[in-house]
Amino acid sequence: MSTNKREQDSTQDSSRRLAVIDTWFPWKQSGFRYWENMQIFSQRPDTLFFAIQPYHDEFPAPVHHFSQFKSLAVSERITDIYCVFLNLTLSLFGTCSLPDGSNMPGSNPSWNIGSFLEERQIRLHATIYPGGGLSPLTNPEFLRIAGRYCSTIFTNVEEVLLAVPGSLYHPVVINTDLYDYSPKLHQLPIQLAFSAYNSVRKGFPLMADGFNRLSEHFHLHLIGNWDDHLHLLTNKNYTFHGILSPERLKSVYEKCHVFLNCSIPDQYALDGFPTTSAVDAMSTGCVLVSTNPRNDRLILEPEKDFIEVQPSGQAIADALFWIKDHFGEAMQIGANGANKIKNRFDAKQIVKSKLSHIFSE
Template sequence: MERKRRLAVIDTKFPWMLSGFRYWENFYIAKERPDTVFFAVEPHTDPFPSKVYSIEKLEDIIKSHGITDIYCVFLNLTLSLLGENVSPKGSVAGSNSSWSIKEIINKYNLELHTTLYPGGGLDPNTPKEFIEVTGEKCKTIFTNINEVSNVLSESVYIPGIINTQFYKLEKKPEKLPLQIVFCANRAIRKDFPTLAQAFNMLDENFHLHIVGNWGEELNTLKNDNYTFHGTLNPLQLRQLYKNCNIFVSCSTQDTFAWDGFPTTAAAEAIATGCILVSTNSRNDERILEAGEDYFEIDEANPDMLVQTLNMIRHEFPLIQEKGYKTAIKMKTLLDAQENVRKKLNIIL
């Protein structure tokens, strides 16, 4: 007789609303499958609809609750849990051998499922052997990037996930100055210098909102028409997006990661109706089409960014309709609840 399937989710720091898509994905897993049990390597204190246990309780709860399947996100956590995060070529960035549950997986014949999105130990120089090991050891692998799907043909394509019920389409202000938002955690690949050079060339018809830990870079801004917000929680971010017209992303890649396209922050802003002006270093057209859904700019090209922003200003407010149209498309493709349902149907 086949045993009843029951899922456990393991995360690192959780529940943590600033973890982005991981928070909302787990939120909808709890909603869709209330019998799911959640664990964290580092339990946090943000609101969440289910109890979250320390990973130290894992074996006891596997026995008492009849857990059959485990789900996690990112290469570094997956290989840490499998005890496969170290090889002769080195270790996966951000992984930790002390998180291994290899013996527990084998002892209780558990099935492991994972999502491999950009970051989380998956960088441009990650040896493909680490990806291959993940494919050998996991029953299901979801991804949205070629460096995984090209190695693991059996992987399942699922776009990124955003909470489109939280980040809703709303009518934008139709007056100058145009409100631009740049939202990212500080990293070389976010290319703040290109943003700063471009903004210094703009006139009073633009106001820039900077979100993230960019305090040390503010001295490169000579144009005073900006507001530095620091780090914002999702409620604060949603309110900011509501009042902004344009989201700018200058992302490229560095030694730590190669951002997906669009980034999670960009996708959340688009869902509220923001016009996207962005690089696309991956040449990824599976979700958004350049010219139709967003304005593409070349990497490290502040002049092109300035030209694009001025073009938007000259065609404003009619051009705002492009943002509204793309927001509807994002809701169809990236809705967290729908994509969680797809994942759960495959896992269980």
């Protein structure tokens, strides 16, 4: 059977029924989880959705409280569950700690439905991305436990691929229909974007050091909860937007030329590469300038799809001055990156592939 035929048959298999379990949902600010679940509903409209803490953002299907899962799983004949993040995956089977006493951060044994899943022979499928309990300090035994309990594990990081035999590489999804390509105008100032939630690993002081070295030919759009870091910006050519909705983010990215990712190693937290915010911006044609602390080469090629820099303010500033002086060449890198994102990170195609693997088990 061809791959396309197998995917079509598996995603339309009426003998199997999927439930998605999330923590805080539907929540647009969760980014990839929101767009992924939108696509799951689009491609498998009989899917049931559950949340530990239901939220109120718009979504085309009812989202049930997790407390209703067992009764609905029986009455609606659920055969498969999909969830995201290591701590939720382990919580659902009640494996939140190891014999040595170490605990999985963010897990909750009260969410344990493991015996029910085993009794009903319901398969669990999980995506394990950075965050959600996966950090540089995570004991690999937690990953191996997830591998034993899950029928399928998807990931975008080598740590999981190495620890869990048979795990499948899938990039983070984005809504390329929303964040579509927008040609960049050759005009000054060069518009820069830095978008992230406030955390050490995002490298705000490093970004500020680079930005403070720039001339009036650059303007920074700062997105996120960075109120307590603004004093680090001695260069005042910036606009602080705070936290924005996806739709408002799109309008900012469309007018920007460059997205800055200044991530630094952090022993307590882990980012994938590229980050979700970087992928969103790249999809619109922004040139990604990144420190790439993971030295990731799985999809994006430096100097072809993005510009890689050393983690120093001077290196960041030098790369931005080069972009100003070689605008056409730089924007071609942005176009290459946007094309790579469209082909490899599109929510429709990634969800189609995930559902194919889930229902071919």
